[in-house]
Amino acid sequence: MLLFMLKGIPCIYYGEEIGLLNTKFSxxxxxxDCDSFNFYDKYVKQDKVFSDKEFLRNSNINSRDAGRSLMQW
Known part of the structure; x- marks a missing residue:
């Protein structure tokens, strides 16, 4: 409700209107997300900057797939 008390036009996206949680991938x-695959190939497989566990932890937070998951009724 705080969103509607702010100045300007309210824009609701990513499940804010019903409080959806991000999807956790294992x-x-x-x-x-193609960017997630490209990042995985470059920084995990080729350059070995991140481990698989670090990649999954960071991607679950930053990936665009969180906004593309199924509606959680």
Whole structure:
């Protein structure tokens, strides 16, 4: 409700209107975002900057797939 008390036109997205939680993925194959796959190939497989566990933890927070998951009724 605080969103509607602010100045300007309210813009609701990413499940704010019903309080959806982000989806937690447990494997790279569950992601659909092409940027996540490219990041995984470059920084985990090729350059070995991140481990699989670090990648999954960061991608669950920052991936665009959180806004593309199924509606949680």
């Amino acid at each position: 494997d790279i194959s569950e992601f659909r």
